[in-house]
Amino acid sequence: MIFNSEISGQQQHTTSPVVTGGSVIALVYNGGVIVGTDTLCSYGSMAAFKNVQKIAQISKNTIYASSGEFSDFQQVVKELAKIDRSALQYDDGVHPSPKDYGNFLARLSYKKRCKINPLYLQNVVAGFHNGERYLALVDIYGTYLESNFITTGFASYFCKAIISNYWNENCTLDQAKQVIRECFKVLFCRDCRAHDVIQLAYVDEQGTHIEEQERVDTKWDFNGFKFRANEKLHTQ
Amino acid sequence: MNYTDILSSKFEPETTGTTIMAVIYDGGLIIGADSRTSSGQFVADRCADKIDYVHDRIFCLRSGSAADTQIIAKYVRYYIDAHAQELGRLPAVATAANLFRNFLYEYKDSLSAAIIVAGWDPYKGPQIFTLPLGGSVIEQKWSIGGSGSTFIWGFCDSNYKENMTLQEARAFVLHAVAHAMYRDGSSGGIIRLLNVTKDKIEREFIDYKDVPVK
Numbered sequence: 001m002i003f004n005s006e007i008s009g010q011q012q013h014t015t016s017p018v019v020t021g022g023s024v025i026a027l028v029y030n031g032g033v034i035v036g037t038d039t040l041c042s043y044g045s046m047a048a049f050k051n052v053q054k055i056a057q058i059s060k061n062t063i064y065a066s067s068g069e070f071s072d073f074q075q076v077v078k079e080l081a082k083i084d085r086s087a088l089q090y091d092d093g094v095h096p097s098p099k100d101y102g103n104f105l106a107r108l109s110y111k112k113r114c115k116i117n118p119l120y121l122q123n124v125v126a127g128f129h130n131g132e133r134y135l136a137l138v139d140i141y142g143t144y145l146e147s148n149f150i151t152t153g154f155a156s157y158f159c160k161a162i163i164s165n166y167w168n169e170n171c172t173l174d175q176a177k178q179v180i181r182e183c184f185k186v187l188f189c190r191d192c193r194a195h196d197v198i199q200l201a202y203v204d205e206q207g208t209h210i211e212e213q214e215r216v217d218t219k220w221d222f223n224g225f226k227f228r229a230n231e232k233l234h235t236q
Numbered sequence: 237m238n239y240t241d242i243l244s245s246k247f248e249p250e251t252t253g254t255t256i257m258a259v260i261y262d263g264g265l266i267i268g269a270d271s272r273t274s275s276g277q278f279v280a281d282r283c284a285d286k287i288d289y290v291h292d293r294i295f296c297l298r299s300g301s302a303a304d305t306q307i308i309a310k311y312v313r314y315y316i317d318a319h320a321q322e323l324g325r326l327p328a329v330a331t332a333a334n335l336f337r338n339f340l341y342e343y344k345d346s347l348s349a350a351i352i353v354a355g356w357d358p359y360k361g362p363q364i365f366t367l368p369l370g371g372s373v374i375e376q377k378w379s380i381g382g383s384g385s386t387f388i389w390g391f392c393d394s395n396y397k398e399n400m401t402l403q404e405a406r407a408f409v410l411h412a413v414a415h416a417m418y419r420d421g422s423s424g425g426i427i428r429l430l431n432v433t434k435d436k437i438e439r440e441f442i443d444y445k446d447v448p449v450k
Contacts, residue, residue, distance in 0.1 A: 045253065045383065045421040154277065190279045192253075192272070192421045196450075220426045220444040225271075225283035 017069035017120045019043055021054050022193050023155035024065045024124045025183050028133045028148045028169050029176040032204030033126040035063055036180040038187070039213050040195035041070050047195065055201040057208050059084045062098040062127035063201050067153040068140070069120035076105065076119065098127025098203075102136040102144065110142025122152035128203045151183075154191040159183040173202065185216050253422025255384030255413050256286055256297035258354040258364045259396070260377050261405035264433035265362040267354050268409035269297055270384065270417050271425035282425045291316045293432060294332045294355030299382035300369070301348040308339045308349060329355040333365035333373055341371030352379050356432050384416030384423035391415055402431065410442065414449040 019041050026035040041049040055065040056077040064080060066073045080101055087095050096104075102125040112118050123138040137143075137150045148169045151159050167179045177200055187194040196218060201210040255270045273281035288296045288309045294316065298305035312335045320327045333353040340349055353365040366379045378396055380388060392412055400408065410427060417423045427442035444450075 042421055046387070047419050047421050189282050192274050192277050192279055192424070215450075218444060220283065221441075222283075225426065226441040228283070228285040 019048070019070040020193065021052070021067050021070050021073060022191065022195070023151065023153035023159075023187055024054075024067050024122070025152075025155050025159055025163075025180050026065070026124045026126055026135055026150040027163065027167055027176045027179065028135055029173050029202075030170045031173060032128045032202050033133050033135050034173065034176050034180065034200060034202040035065050035124060035126050036177075036184065036198055036200045037065050037067075038184060038195045039197045039199055040193070042193045045192065047193075050195065051197065051213060053199060053210075053213075055199060055210060056080075057201075057210060058101055058125075059095060059098075059127075060207050061129055061203055062096075062101050062125065062134075063203055063208055063210070064101070064123065064125050065201075066121040066123040068122055072119045072121050076108075076121065076123065079108070080105070097129040098125060098134040099129070099136070101125050101127075102134070102138065102146075106136075106138045106142050106144035108142075109138050109140065113141045124150050124152065126203060128205065131205070154194070155183060155187060158186050158190060162186065173204075181216050185218050188216065188218055253384075253420070254286060254299045254382035255388075255416035255420060255423040256299055256352055256381045257385070257392075257409050257413055258297065258352050258379050259400070259405050259409055260362045260364060261400045261402055263362075263402065264356060264431060265354055265364065266402075266405045266409045267295055267297060267430040267432065268413045269428050270382075270413060270423040271428060272417075272423055273302055274422050279424070284425075285428060287428055287430050289313070290332050290353070291320060291327055291355070293326060293357065293434075293437070294329055294353065295430065295432065296332070296336065297352040297354065297381065299350045304347045304349040305351060308336065308347075308351075311339065312336055326357055328357045328359055329353060329363040329365065330360075333367065336367055337371055337373045339371075340367055340369070344369070344371050350381055352381050354379075354432070356434060358434075361434075362432065380412065380416075382416075382423065384413075384420035387419040388412045388416045406431070411448055414447050417447070418449045 022038050024037050037054040039051050041052045058064050058080045118140050125136050127134045137145045149163050162183050184198045188196040197213050197215050199213045253274045257268045259266050269286040271283045273284045290296050290313050315335050336351050350369050351367045356362045364376050364379050366374045413427050429440040431438040
C-alpha cells in the first residue's frame with residue numbers, strides 16, 4: 001500500500017481536516033448489523049455539502065462508514081474495493097470476509113500513524129459472514145476493536161447512554177433502527193456539525209441493503225422554549 | 237477560524253456563533269435571530285433568546301462571546317433604566333447605542349463582542365445601529381451579524397428594498413435567517429422574530445418545522 005506522495009518523496013502530514021463527516025452509529029441486531037450516518041459534509045463550520053452518502057458498500061456482505069476527513073474516506077473506499085477486485089485473480093471464488101477488511105484497515109491505519117501521516121478517520125467496518133455478525137471500529141491510530149455497538153465522534157458522548165438503555169444485541173431490525181434514529185435526533189440538537197437527514201444501511205444473510213435518506217423529527221415547540229426567562233423579567 | 241477537530245479536546249469559550257438581523261420597514265422594524273449557542277462543536281443552548289431587552293422600545297442582538305455580550309447588555313440596561321427615569325420619557329436609541337459603544341471601544345483589546353442595537357424612539361422613529369468588534373457605530377437601514385451572516389450577504393443585498401411593508405420585511409428576515417441557518421454550523425434551531433413599532437412589540441416563535449429552508 002503505497003501512496004503517491006510517499007513515492008515522490010514529498011511527505012505530506014495531515015495537519016487538520018478540511019471537509020469532514022459527522023458521527024457514525026452502528027449496532028448489531030438479531031439478524032445482522034446496521035450502520036447509520038447523517039448526510040452532511042462540513043467545511044469547517046459551514047454545512048457545505050448536504051445529501052452526501054457516507055456509507056459505502058465494499059463487497060456483497062461488507063459495508064464501511066467513517067467520520068473525519070471525507071477525502072480520506074473516499075481513498076479508503078478505493079483501497080478496500082481494490083482488495084475485493086484483486087481477489088478475483090485467484091479465481092477460486094474466495095472473497096475477503098468483513099473481518100479481513102477490518103484487519104486490513106487497522107494495519108493500514110497503524111502504518112500511517114507510525115509515519116505521522118494518518119488517515120484522519122474513525123472507521124467502522126460492518127458485515128455478515130457465515131452466519132456471524134461482524135462490527136469493528138478502527139480509529140485514527142490503528143486501534144482495532146470488535147464490538148456489538150460502535151459510536152464515533154460526538155455520538156460517543158451523547159449516544160452511548162441511549163444505546164445502553166434501549167438496545168440489546170438481539171433486538172429486531174426495527175428496534176435497532178429506532179434507537180439509531182433517536183441517537184441522531186439528540187445529535188442534531190446538540191452537535192453543531194450534525195444534520196437531521198440520515199441514512200441507514202444494514203447487512204444480513206441476504207446481503208447489503210442501503211436505504212433511502214430520511215429526515216428525523218425533532219421537537220422544538222416546548223413552552224419553555226417559546227417563553228424564555230427574558231420574557232418574564234421584562235414584560236411590557 | 238476557530239476549528240476544534242473531533243480528536244482534540246481544547247475548551248472553546250461559549251459564543252453565540254449566530255445569525256442576527258434587523259430591518260427597518262415602513263412603520264417600524266423587524267428583528268430576527270436563530271437560537272443556537274455553541275461551545276466549540278457542542279450546542280450549549282438550542283433555544284436561546286438572542287434578542288435582549290434594553291428598554292421598552294430598544295433591543296440588542298448579541299454575537300461573539302456570550303459572556304462578554306451578556307454583561308455589557310446588563311450594564312447598558314441598567315444605565316438606560318436610570319437615564320429614562322430621570323428623563324421622564326422614552327430614551328433615544330442612539331443613547332443606548334452610544335452606551336454600548338463606550339464599552340466596546342474602551343475595552344476593545346479584551347472583548348469579543350459585536351452588537352446590533354435596534355429600536356424605536358419618538359424623536360427619529362425606527363433606527364438600527366451596528367456596532368462591530370472595534371467599537372465603531374454605524375447607522376443602517378438593515379443589518380446582519382454573526383457567523384451565519386457571511387452566507388446571506390448576497391441574498392440580502394439583492395432582496396432588500398427601501399420602504400417595505402410589514403409582511404415583506406418579515407418574509408425577508410425569515411428567509412434570510414433561514415438561509416444562514418441552513419449553511420452555518422454555528423447557527424440553527426428555531427427562529428425568533430420581533431416586530432417593534434410605536435404602539436407595540438410583537439414576538440413570534442418560528443418552530444423548526446416552519447423554517448422555510450431546511
